[in-house]
Amino acid sequence: MGKQVERISTGVSGLDNILGGGLPEGQMYLLEGDPGTGKTTLAMQFLMSAMANGRKVLYVTLSEPKQELIDSADSHDWDFTQVPIVEFVPDEGSLAADQQYTVFYPSDVELAGTISRLTEAIDKRQPACLVLDSLSELRLLAADNMRYRRQLLALKQFFAGRKMTALLLDDRSANGQDLQLQSIAHGVVRLEKVPRSFGVTRRRVEVIKLRGSVFREGFHDYNILLAEGVVVYPRLIASEHSAPFDGEQLASGIEQLDRLFGGGVPRGSSTLMIGPTGVGKSSISMQYAYAAARRGDRAIVYVFDEVLRTAKARAEGLGMEIQTEIDRGTLSMSQVDPAELSPSEFVWQIRNDVNDRNTRVVVIDSLNGFLNSMPGEADLLLQLHELLSYLNQKGIVTFLVMTQHGLVGTMSTQVDVSYLADTVVLLRYFEARGRIRQSIAVLKKRIGDHERTLRELTFKPGGILVGEALKEFRGVLTGVPEYPEDTVDGKREAGE
Numbered sequence: 297m298g299k300q301v302e303r304i305s306t307g308v309s310g311l312d313n314i315l316g317g318g319l320p321e322g323q324m325y326l327l328e329g330d331p332g333t334g335k336t337t338l339a340m341q342f343l344m345s346a347m348a349n350g351r352k353v354l355y356v357t358l359s360e361p362k363q364e365l366i367d368s369a370d371s372h373d374w375d376f377t378q379v380p381i382v383e384f385v386p387d388e389g390s391l392a393a394d395q396q397y398t399v400f401y402p403s404d405v406e407l408a409g410t411i412s413r414l415t416e417a418i419d420k421r422q423p424a425c426l427v428l429d430s431l432s433e434l435r436l437l438a439a440d441n442m443r444y445r446r447q448l449l450a451l452k453q454f455f456a457g458r459k460m461t462a463l464l465l466d467d468r469s470a471n472g473q474d475l476q477l478q479s480i481a482h483g484v485v486r487l488e489k490v491p492r493s494f495g496v497t498r499r500r501v502e503v504i505k506l507r508g509s510v511f512r513e514g515f516h517d518y519n520i521l522l523a524e525g526v527v528v529y530p531r532l533i534a535s536e537h538s539a540p541f542d543g544e545q546l547a548s549g550i551e552q553l554d555r556l557f558g559g560g561v562p563r564g565s566s567t568l569m570i571g572p573t574g575v576g577k578s579s580i581s582m583q584y585a586y587a588a589a590r591r592g593d594r595a596i597v598y599v600f601d602e603v604l605r606t607a608k609a610r611a612e613g614l615g616m617e618i619q620t621e622i623d624r625g626t627l628s629m630s631q632v633d634p635a636e637l638s639p640s641e642f643v644w645q646i647r648n649d650v651n652d653r654n655t656r657v658v659v660i661d662s663l664n665g666f667l668n669s670m671p672g673e674a675d676l677l678l679q680l681h682e683l684l685s686y687l688n689q690k691g692i693v694t695f696l697v698m699t700q701h702g703l704v705g706t707m708s709t710q711v712d713v714s715y716l717a718d719t720v721v722l723l724r725y726f727e728a729r730g731r732i733r734q735s736i737a738v739l740k741k742r743i744g745d746h747e748r749t750l751r752e753l754t755f756k757p758g759g760i761l762v763g764e765a766l767k768e769f770r771g772v773l774t775g776v777p778e779y780p781e782d783t784v785d786g787k788r789e790a791g792e
Contacts, residue, residue, distance in 0.1 A: 301508075304425065304461050305349070307341030310528030311485075314503055314512045319483065321424075322459045323507075324452050326431075326477055328466040329487030333499065334518075335465045336360070338487075338526045339427040340369055342463055343379050346425040354423035355381045356414060358433035372525050382417045384410055384433075407437040411447065415454060424460060431466040431477065445476050452480060482507050487518075495635030501528055517640035529640040532647070534685035541691025545744075546657065549587040552762035553580075556738055558746040561719065565743055566684045566694040568714060571723030573699050575734050576753055576760075578607070579614060580721070581659045581695040583760055586616045588657040588693070589626035595657035596628040596649055598642075600665020601699075604631050607661075615758040628655075634668045639679050642666070646683065650690055658687060662697040663713060677713065684716055718742040723753065726769065726778070735766060 303318035312318045319325055329335050343353040357365060362383045369376030410433075418426065431448075438444035455462045466477065478484045484504035489497050500515040518528040545560030554560050561567055561584065569577035585595035599607050607629065611618045621627035628649075632642065649655045660666060667676050687694045696717060714720050720740040726733050734753040738746045752763035771778045 304351075305342075305345045306338070307343075307345030308338060308526050308528050310516070310518070310530050311338075311501065311526075313530045314501070314516055314528065315483075315506060316509055316511050319461060319463075320506075320509060321461045322456065323482035324455050324462045324464065324480075325483045325485065326464050326466060326481035327485050327487070328468055328477075330489060331467050333487035333489055334520045334526045335467070335487060336365070336368065336429060337372070337520060339429060339463055339465060340365075340374065340376060340379075341525050343425060343427055344374065344376070346461075347379065351424040352422065353379060353425045353427075354418065354421050355379055355427045355429070356417065357381065357383045357429045358410070359430055371522070373523060374525075380421055380423075382414075384413060407434070407439075407443070407447070410434070410437060411451075418454075418458070418460075422458070426455070426460050426462045427465065428462065429465040431464055432468075441476065445480070448477065448480050478504060481505075483509075488515075498638050500638075517638040519638070519641060529638070529644040531640060532643050532679075532682045532686055534682045534689060537686050538689045539691065546584060546588060546593075546693045548580075548584050549590075550583065550760055550762060552751065553583075553736075553760070556736065556747045556749070556751060556762065557719070558738075558741065558744050561693055562743040563693060564688045564691045565718040566688065566696060566716070567719040567721060568696045568698060568717035569721050569723065570698045570714070571700060572725065575723040575725060576736075576755060577697045577699070577723055578661050579610065579755060579760060580723075580736070580753075581661060581697055582607075582611045582616065583614075584693070584695060585627065585657050585659050586611065586618065586621065589621040589624075592626060593656040594626050594628070594654055595659070596630060596655050597659040597661060598630050598632050598646075599661050600632050600634060600668075601662050604629050613757060614755060614760055628653075632665065634665050639666075639675065643679065643683050647686070650687070650692060655692070657693045657695075659695045660697065661695075662699055664699050677716070680713060681716055688718075714740075719746075735769065736762065 301320040301322075303312075303315075304321045305312050305318045306315070327335050327338065339355070343355055347353045355365065360383075362381045365381060366376050414428075434447065435444050438447060451462075464481070483506040486502050486504055488500050488502070490500060491497055499518050499520070501518050502515050503511045503513070512530060512533070514531055516528055516531050518526060521527055541563055543563060545557075545562050547554050547560040548557075569581055571577055582597065585597055588595045597607070608618050618627065618629075622629070630645075646658060650658070663680075666680070684694060696713070698713065718741070719738065722737050722739050724735050726735055734755075735750050736753045737750045738748075747765075749765035750769050751765055754761040754763065769778070
């Protein structure tokens with residue numbers, strides 16, 4: 297086995313997770329990103345974390361005045377005055393006529409002077425962790441790529457000789473992506489902003505390389521919050537999370553509904569409620585969440601498509617004492633705004649709710665809202681697959697609500713996710729004797745048996761009623777459900 301290298305925390309737990317525990321100490325790293333991506337904020341968190349762990353630190357700024365750094369930290373309620381800051385910002389005197397160079401090229405004099413002052417400041421303070429902000433200024437002073445590369449190689453040797461962990465910031469304002477710089481650095485972390493046509497800008501981080509270390513490849517969402525600063529949401533890998541759980545079934549509290557499901561919904565499975573708007577998908581899902589909460593299993597409902605007040609009022613109108621369970625702490629309802637949320641952030645919320653609050657039932661209402669928070673359909677399926685696999689391995693019962701386009705006739709969906717769910721429940725409208733009615737059927741159930749019948753679904757004040765099997769009902773799978781008039785005109789009506 298190779299020698300174990302001690303790692304230094306970046307000050308951002310999510311980024312440490314991606315890096316496999318942090319940055320290997322004693323190396324030079326590049327943090328690159330366009331202006332406004334949070335490089336300075338992350339650099340501050342890196343130094344404050346290092347200082348909190350007893351390491352000497354130094355912040356060297358070549359472009360931003362010291363007071364602006366302190367003011368930026370104040371906006372996050374951080375005390376950055378304890379961090380040593382050396383600023384090499386040209387003063388107004390350098391613009392005076394008598395300060396202009398006449399024999400030497402200004403770049404030769406300024407670059408040599410800046411590097412000399414930089415190394416002197418570092419040797420004087422001997423920090424274990426250093427931030428250099430930013431390389432764009434050195435690139436401009438060097439004037440050509442050859443001198444710039446040689447100077448960076450010299451700095452790398454200088455840092456290595458003093459066993460420092462150096463974080464170099466680059467705003468890519470001069471040449472965009474600098475492959476020469478990336479080849480010199482021991483590790484490269486890139487911050488990006490991805491604009492959306494509506495809502496907040498999506499931010500993502502990618503570790504380009506980390507020599508001699510295993511890290512999580514690909515993009516990971518992050519955010520810049522007022523109190524926490526940079527917060528990274530590592531991409532979920534379901535195979536890394538598994539836990540034993542009992543194989544019991546979750547009952548709804550409605551005998552006929554449980555019979556339709558073959559006794560209940562198995563732990564560690566996902567159920568897709570699919571149908572047109574208003575047909576009862578959310579109410580059925582809420583019934584399961586409420587039943588679980590009453591038994592003491594914590595449930596959470598993520599609401600995308602309506603305000604919480606409306607969702608609560610609808611459930612209470614069906615006899616569910618929602619507020620009682622919320623007050624007990626066994627039920628939670630969360631309003632989700634897809635325009636203000638990144639996909640990984642939403643997945644991270646669910647993970648925290650499962651791990652930190654022992655949640656056993658998760659309702660996502662609806663997948664249409666989740667889809668709107670995604671950059672593309674392919675990403676939706678990948679994110680959703682990992683999320684459902686993770687929840688199933690944790691023994692969580694998940695309900696997914698998906699609204700199909702249209703009210704009657706042939707239905708369609710934005711994207712087919714039925715193959716991802718363990719159980720698929722189809723709800724439909726049908727007409728009988730001039731009345732619009734609803735039906736429910738379980739089309740698929742991977743775990744255990746289920747009824748292969750259609751039943752009428754009725755919502756009345758005080759509860760949900762599931763009727764007897766509609767033996768004469770036909771046409772639901774063709775998109776045009778029918779119920780023969782001669783049967784309805786008889787003494788028995790469907791579900792009565």
